[in-house]
Each structure stands twice: as structure tokens, then as C-alpha cells.
Amino acid sequence: MFPEKRDRWGIHGPAQARENAWGMGWWRYRVPGLGHVDWARLIDRLYEHGYRGVVSVEPEDPVWGGTEENVLTGLSAARRTLTRHVMTSPR
Structure with missing residues (x-):
């Protein structure tokens, strides 16, 4: 988890303009x-x-x-x- 990204985008992550398919924001699949x-x-x-x-x-x-x-x-x-x-x- 990336708390600094969560604070920027909120719990849903960036809804648009993701830099890549895995750019979910504050989390990623593991x-x-x-x-x-x-x-x-x-x-x-x-x-x-x-x-x-x-x-x-x-x-x-x-x-x-x-x-x-x-x-x-x-x-x-x-x-x-x-x-x-x-x-x-x-x-």
C-alpha cells in the first residue's frame, strides 16, 4: 500500500488518466x-x-x-x- 497516493486520490485511486494498466493509485494486486x-x-x-x-x-x-x-x-x-x-x- 502507498499511503501518500491514497491521500492524493482517495480510496478508489485515479479514476482516469492512469499511466499504465496497473496504476491503481494507493494499492496494487499482490x-x-x-x-x-x-x-x-x-x-x-x-x-x-x-x-x-x-x-x-x-x-x-x-x-x-x-x-x-x-x-x-x-x-x-x-x-x-x-x-x-x-x-x-x-x-
Whole structure:
């Protein structure tokens, strides 16, 4: 997160005239494990409140995109981060 940019553009970021496709302003997409989210706490709260649905990862991180190899590397990082926190059902 970039607080100085949030203060300039507000929570929605620049709505027009973005310099590039990833110019979201005060934040950018990150795969789980590489950003500021405390995934253990977030998933714990979901369970506490009865959520038993799916946790989906969308590969929109600009660092881990552009090529199939990059996307697979980013998804592997997300899986390593989330696997230890998510209950799985037997197959």
C-alpha cells in the first residue's frame, strides 16, 4: 500500500488518466503472501463467523503475470501461503 497516493486520490485511486494498466493509485494486486494481508487472521475470522466457502485466488499481480511461467510461480506462492490456513475436505 502507498499511503501518500491514497491521500492524493482517495480510496478508489485515479479514476482516469492512469499511466499504465496497473496504476491503481494507493494499492496494487499482490498474490497472497507477498502483500500486507494477515491471511491467518483473515481466514480465522471467516471461520469464526461460519464461512465455509471457497477462497479463490485471481492471478492479477503485475509482478507475477504476463507469462504462463510467472502466473504459475505466483499461484504456487499463493498456495504455499494459504494451504496452512484453509481447512480442506478429503477427496
